[in-house]
Amino acid sequence: MAVRRQYNLQGTNDFLIAAVVLLGLGIWAVKDGWFPSPRVLERHPRQVELRAPGDGTVLDVRVIPGQSVLSNQVVGVFQPSVAGGSTRQDNVELRSPALGTVVEVKVARLDEVKAGSVLMTFAPDDIFYLFNKSLAVLSLIGAVVCLVIHRAVR
Numbered sequence: 001m002a003v004r005r006q007y008n009l010q011g012t013n014d015f016l017i018a019a020v021v022l023l024g025l026g027i028w029a030v031k032d033g034w035f036p037s038p039r040v041l042e043r044h045p046r047q048v049e050l051r052a053p054g055d056g057t058v059l060d061v062r063v064i065p066g067q068s069v070l071s072n073q074v075v076g077v078f079q080p081s082v083a084g085g086s087t088r089q090d091n092v093e094l095r096s097p098a099l100g101t102v103v104e105v106k107v108a109r110l111d112e113v114k115a116g117s118v119l120m121t122f123a124p125d126d127i128f129y130l131f132n133k134s135l136a137v138l139s140l141i142g143a144v145v146c147l148v149i150h151r152a153v154r
Contacts (some may be wrong), residue, residue: 013150015146015147015149015150015153016147016150018142018143018146019142019143019144019146019147020143022139022140022142022143022146023139023140023143025135025139026135026136026137026139026140026142026143027136029132029135029136030132030136030140032128032132033129033131033132033133033135033136034133036129044124044126044129046123046124046129047103047121047122047123047124048098048121048122048123048124049097049118049121049122050075050094050096050097050118050120050121050122051116051118051119052078052113052114052115052116052117052119053078053080053092053094053115054080054081054115055080055081055113055114055115056078056079056080056081056092056112057078057081057110057111057112057113058076058077058078058079058107058108058109058111058113058119059076059077059078059079059091059109059110060076060077060109061075061105061109062074062076062077063075063096063102063105063120064102064105065102065105066101066102067101067102068101068102069096069099069100069102069122070096070099071096071097071098072095072096073095073096074093074094074095075094075095075096075102075120076093076094076119076120077091077092077093077094078091078092078093078094079092080092094119094120096122097122098122098124098125099124099125100122100123100124100126101122101123101125102120102121102122103121103123104120105119105120106118106119106120106121107119107120
């Protein structure tokens with residue numbers, strides 16, 4: 001005759017606590033990944049603009065939309081306007097503000113521009129948003145799994 005063993009184990013709330021922690025982490029990652037605050041956008045901009053350093057002429061544009069650029073790479077040449085016409089100023093190299101991809105080039109060769117006008121737009125290679133979106137999905141899946149385990153063993 002088989003002896004039937006009876007176990008009297010106390011259930012724990014470990015999986016419930018883990019589900020709540022993962023849910024909180026997931027909500028935080030959703031907020032930062034899809035709905036960033038102005039402070040987060042300031043630290044991790046989605047686009048960066050290159051502006052004209054002064055009034056002048058764009059002598060050369062060395063990039064096209066979709067091209068990858070390195071941080072501080074020369075993307076164009078700018079010739080400032082000479083005040084009074086008496087002395088010639090040296091050309092200025094336009095450098096990319098961030099490692100990333102050129103989104104838009106708003107000027108062409110020999111365009112006259114005003115100080116502060118947007119010349120090019122770049123999308124920085126920043127994994128902040130990709131990391132937060134991945135973390136959100138994995139955390140929310142983990143929260144659901146922990147909640148299911150908690151219900152099953154309770």
